[in-house]
Amino acid sequence: MRTYLYDEREGLIQGLSIEELVERSASSNGAFWIDCLTPDPKEIHRLGDLFNLHPLAVEDLINPQHRPKIDIYENGLFVVVRDADVDRIEKGARALELDLFLGRNFIITVHTERMQSIEKALARIESAASRTLGRGPDYLMHWIIDMLVDDNLQLLNWLDEEISELEEDLFKAQTQDVLVQTVRLRKNIIYLQRILAPELELIKRLAWDDLPFIKKSLRVYFRDVYDNLARINDLVFAYREIVSSDMSTHQTIVSNKLNEVMKTLTIIATIMLPLTLVTGFFGMNVHFPYKPDDPSVFWALLASMSVLGVGMLYYFKRRGWFG
Structure with a gap:
């Protein structure tokens, strides 16, 4: 005090x-x-x-x-x-x-x-x-x-x-x-x-x-x-x-970060969809008009899938869907 x-x-x-x-x-x-x-x-x-x-x-x-x-x-x-x-x-x-x-x-x-x-x-x-x-x-x-x-x-x-x-x-x-x-x-x-x-x-x-x-x-x-x-x-x-x-x-x-993540996942899923379709088509247990043991078929298929994937990426980029 x-x-x-x-x-x-x-x-x-x-x-x-x-x-x-x-x-x-x-x-x-x-x-x-x-x-x-x-x-x-x-x-x-x-x-x-x-x-x-x-x-x-x-x-x-x-x-x-x-x-x-x-x-x-x-x-x-x-x-x-x-x-x-x-x-x-x-x-x-x-x-x-x-x-x-x-x-x-x-x-x-x-x-x-x-x-x-x-x-x-x-x-x-x-x-x-x-x-x-x-x-x-x-x-x-x-x-x-x-x-x-x-x-x-x-x-x-x-x-x-x-x-x-x-x-x-x-x-x-x-x-x-x-x-x-x-x-x-x-x-x-x-x-x-x-x-x-x-x-x-x-x-x-x-x-x-x-x-x-x-x-x-x-x-x-x-x-x-x-x-x-x-x-x-x-x-x-x-x-x-x-x-x-x-x-x-x-x-x-x-929200923007979440949108970026969802956009990336959507692009990946969109690219993988046709590739999965192609591999699934050729994976069917039926006969196709080509020689199964010919390695050129494999490389041709791989090249086609690569071109398809790159083409889709180029298309998405031209549309401005990713940076």
Whole structure:
């Protein structure tokens, strides 16, 4: 648990206990931030008792895995946002949840994994506390959400790399490998859209609704965040269309390869049909008007069959039935 208190006279103070923060907040005009990484349920209950958090908010902080939402309570706002992250080892997208409780002069953040947006906010506070936490906990919440949305740009870079790799393999890789790669990428894109769509609705509320504990002057900043996320969502949708197009191209390539195989087999069968007819005709157990022991008959028959086969190949080539 990391604690930060910004006081106009003393500046940034770090490492205070929760009790010290509560005591100082009563006599200070400053703001403070409590960041909890994988907290124990006892710590959450302790925060709930000290800051008089609503029991439902405490329950949500203890049990994450919620959809993005905003709950309004008497003494604060409970906000759930999700950060779309990339697992490059598994080559897949995943969602990281961040829970925020915004009060009059404090903000509490709870998350189960390290998040870039939180780490950037911590670094920003330590270098420029007066321009972040000093502007109020609601501004800090905006800054964290803004960083979280900006981190989604990494998703676009990852998707661009994956699509480029897919299109390179489309014409040279094994059919099954490309199909698996295409389906996996499309599944990840759909999952990302499921993350971003409710996030858009949440930020839209922050940008246009009259919510308590958030200054009206911050709405324009949240609108900028909304525009950025909407643009990212549009690009993800465009990537989905590209992957769908690549899947159609893959099916066309497979169909063309199958047609080539069937064409080759058809040509072979067509050539073999008259040759089989000739050999079957002369293989009948009847007498023909030639000497059976004359070798010239065999060579004449073989030459005739060769000329017939070559002639049919030439005819097929003239008709453009094969290259």
